[in-house]
Amino acid sequence: MYDHRDPPPGPQSQGAEGGTPDQTRTRRKSGSDTIISTMGAVLHWVHDVASVTLLKARRTLLQAAILFCVLLLLLWVSIFLYGSFYYSYMPTVSFSTPVHFFYTSDCDASESVLCSFPTANISFIKNERDQVMAYGQPYRVSLELEMPESPVNEKLGMFMVKMSCYTKGGKTVSSVGRSTMLHYRSSLLQSLSTLLFSPFFVTGMAEQKQLIEVELFSEYKTNAFQPSIGAVIEIMSKRVQIYSSQLRIHAYFTGVRYVLYNFPLTSAVIGVATNFAFLSAIVLFGYLQFVWGGLLPPEQVRVRVMMGDNTRIQQRREDARKRMEKENSQKDLGAPQVIGPVTEASDARDNGTGAREFPARPSEVADPPGDNNKEGRPGEEDDGSGVSEGRQRPQEGETTLRQRPGAWMSL
Numbered sequence: 537m538y539d540h541r542d543p544p545p546g547p548q549s550q551g552a553e554g555g556t557p558d559q560t561r562t563r564r565k566s567g568s569d570t571i572i573s574t575m576g577a578v579l580h581w582v583h584d585v586a587s588v589t590l591l592k593a594r595r596t597l598l599q600a601a602i603l604f605c606v607l608l609l610l611l612w613v614s615i616f617l618y619g620s621f622y623y624s625y626m627p628t629v630s631f632s633t634p635v636h637f638f639y640t641s642d643c644d645a646s647e648s649v650l651c652s653f654p655t656a657n658i659s660f661i662k663n664e665r666d667q668v669m670a671y672g673q674p675y676r677v678s679l680e681l682e683m684p685e686s687p688v689n690e691k692l693g694m695f696m697v698k699m700s701c702y703t704k705g706g707k708t709v710s711s712v713g714r715s716t717m718l719h720y721r722s723s724l725l726q727s728l729s730t731l732l733f734s735p736f737f738v739t740g741m742a743e744q745k746q747l748i749e750v751e752l753f754s755e756y757k758t759n760a761f762q763p764s765i766g767a768v769i770e771i772m773s774k775r776v777q778i779y780s781s782q783l784r785i786h787a788y789f790t791g792v793r794y795v796l797y798n799f800p801l802t803s804a805v806i807g808v809a810t811n812f813a814f815l816s817a818i819v820l821f822g823y824l825q826f827v828w829g830g831l832l833p834p835e836q837v838r839v840r841v842m843m844g845d846n847t848r849i850q851q852r853r854e855d856a857r858k859r860m861e862k863e864n865s866q867k868d869l870g871a872p873q874v875i876g877p878v879t880e881a882s883d884a885r886d887n888g889t890g891a892r893e894f895p896a897r898p899s900e901v902a903d904p905p906g907d908n909n910k911e912g913r914p915g916e917e918d919d920g921s922g923v924s925e926g927r928q929r930p931q932e933g934e935t936t937l938r939q940r941p942g943a944w945m946s947l
Contacts, residue, residue: 614811627670635781650774671760677753682779695773701764
């Protein structure tokens, strides 16, 4: 039968199974708080990781930028050093200047005869301050003559070209003479050439002329004590006809200069790479010196300095010897005070007699406990090491062992 006093079965079973609504909300709230705290911890960890990663990335980027700037600076300095070396070490490879001849015309002569030999004065100073030819460098000096194929020059035959080099004071240091002439061409060959190139001759695109090259010096070297600053060129003929003339100076290189001139790209790469490696080594050693304080540890350096200082070692040995002598003398003076009471007390104890039959001397009576040896003993001196101040008096019936510091402890 159902009793009216019993609680209804519905709500009671529901509370036992699912709990009350307040408990359910509490559990849901605790679960949501746990999820929120977990998510907060995860977000905090992600934030920390992101911050550390960003910091490392920024530091790495900064280091990479500094390294790139340093390498770029070293490369630029290497190129500048190689360019400076090439400019200062390599002399003028080729020099060319026009030659303007002059002669006198105040004589009574025919139309094809000059009053004097054509002469020209050439300067070997470039830009009014630089020498064209380097000291000790061999040069090839040649003269180019542009001469027309006129009947006068064809009948001229051979003629002489003379060159004299002089110093600043006007002294002639070298002189040379060479012979030359026009190349021979037969009448038939001249006729065919004229017929074939007649359109060019008519329009002015070509001329009937020849270029004569006269080699004056094959290996000319200027002296450092008497450098050549100019030369006088003379055509030793009064019937010669010349359109124009050029003096050419070309250097013949040997050794390192030969490699630099004939292999410029390879030489530049090797030179810049060598300078870059040398400068990189200097920067690296400077960085190690600044960061680590040097390649060798400080202890090794200190040991080497002390081993090399013989005067300091000798002085320390002398101080240690004096200290040992002073301690030995103090030990000899203090031996009766320490050993006497112990020996007498042990003898009296062995013979069965009391200590009253062998009274101790006044000097051997122990000091009062509160004295602490403030005034010091008359027979002892303080050596400055503080050994006597901390020394304890041995009592009767005891044997004390003391370890005296050796000389090696003061080093």
